[in-house]
Amino acid sequence: MRYLSLSILVIIVVCFCLWQQLREPPINYKSSKRKHSTGIKWNDSLFKHLPENIDTSVIVFDIHGTPLHFHQYIKPVFEHNAMIYHDRGLWKLHRFTDGAKDSLDKDVHATAKSARYIAFREVDTISSWKVKLNAIAETLAQADYVLVLKSKRLMLLKRKGLIVKTLKIDLGFTPIGQKSANKDGKTPEGIYHLDMKYARPDKFYKSIWVSYPNAEEKALAKSKGIDPGFGISIHGTPKTRINAKDWTAGCIALQNNDIDTAFKYIPEGVTIEIKK
Numbered sequence: 542m543r544y545l546s547l548s549i550l551v552i553i554v555v556c557f558c559l560w561q562q563l564r565e566p567p568i569n570y571k572s573s574k575r576k577h578s579t580g581i582k583w584n585d586s587l588f589k590h591l592p593e594n595i596d597t598s599v600i601v602f603d604i605h606g607t608p609l610h611f612h613q614y615i616k617p618v619f620e621h622n623a624m625i626y627h628d629r630g631l632w633k634l635h636r637f638t639d640g641a642k643d644s645l646d647k648d649v650h651a652t653a654k655s656a657r658y659i660a661f662r663e664v665d666t667i668s669s670w671k672v673k674l675n676a677i678a679e680t681l682a683q684a685d686y687v688l689v690l691k692s693k694r695l696m697l698l699k700r701k702g703l704i705v706k707t708l709k710i711d712l713g714f715t716p717i718g719q720k721s722a723n724k725d726g727k728t729p730e731g732i733y734h735l736d737m738k739y740a741r742p743d744k745f746y747k748s749i750w751v752s753y754p755n756a757e758e759k760a761l762a763k764s765k766g767i768d769p770g771f772g773i774s775i776h777g778t779p780k781t782r783i784n785a786k787d788w789t790a791g792c793i794a795l796q797n798n799d800i801d802t803a804f805k806y807i808p809e810g811v812t813i814e815i816k817k
Contacts, residue, residue, distance in 0.1 A: 580665035580673070583616040587670055595678035601625055601632045604641065609634060619673055621665035625680055626653040627810040629734050632685075637661050652810035655737050684806045687735065687813040689793060691716060691728060696775075696793065698806050706806055708799045711778070713791040720753070720791055721762070723770035728791050729753040729815055735775070736809050746777025747800045749807060751793070775803060 591597070597611040614634055617623035623636040635641060635657050642661055645651055667673055684698040684705060691712060698706040715726035729751070737750040753773040754762065762769035775793045777800040782788050793815075795803060 578665035580667040583619040627808040689815040711794040723768040744779035748776040
């Protein structure tokens with residue numbers, strides 16, 4: 542019996558060591574340092590070579606709330622010294638400075654936090670000005686509002702008040718009504734923001750996180766002594782659910798080709814309104 546126990550202990554230790562070696566190490570954002578960029582730099586002559594589809598009318602706000610026009614933010618974005626991100630209705634500029642990163646570390650409610658961290662760590666090695674300008678044009682063409690109509694099972698991606706994409710959706714297994722408790726099978730109704738776009742290793746393919754519950758919903762649930770639930774997202778559809786209707790635990794499901802479209806058009810930090 543003693544030898545059996547010893548053998549089991551050895552197996553556990555070996556398995557733990559293997560797991561530690563094979564698992565993906567956590568990212569330590571606070572120790573991340575920016576590396577020297579070797580990418581092509583901005584030159585004002587590039588104003589003559591802007592892509593036809595680039596929207597130069599987009600206003601971006603800096604950390605002080607100062608509105609910036611295209612000619613004011615194109616250089617730092619082009620040279621990867623800053624990025625444009627969406628923050629609940631506004632386009633904002635995040636400069637890749639240590640001070641901005643420290644502020645991001647301390648702000649637990651920051652929108653597009655993961656996207657900003659990732660961009661901060663990326664090294665600019667792009668030597669083609671066309672590639673850079675096309676990427677910026679794609680960013681500026683993204684949706685600035687997402688509207689979900691539960692009763693119609695539709696998701697509308699909007700930009701400047703116009704619908705740019707319409708996607709069919711599935712909801713929770715109890716789709717009618719507002720979500721109020723964990724495991725009630727309902728999809729939330731209200732105004733939230735979208736964040737953390739990521740590819741999944743499981744059958745749900747990709748996800749975009751929804752900021753449910755918001756502060757009011759948390760307070761209401763606390764006053765009633767109930768768990769409001771969490772982990773609501775927009776995600777893909779496994780093969781076994783392609784023809785199913787309203788099958789999620791409360792999330793919004795898209796067909797996988799549509800979640801690919803959503804990834805292209807939805808920026809992290811954008812507002813989503815979910816209606817009845």
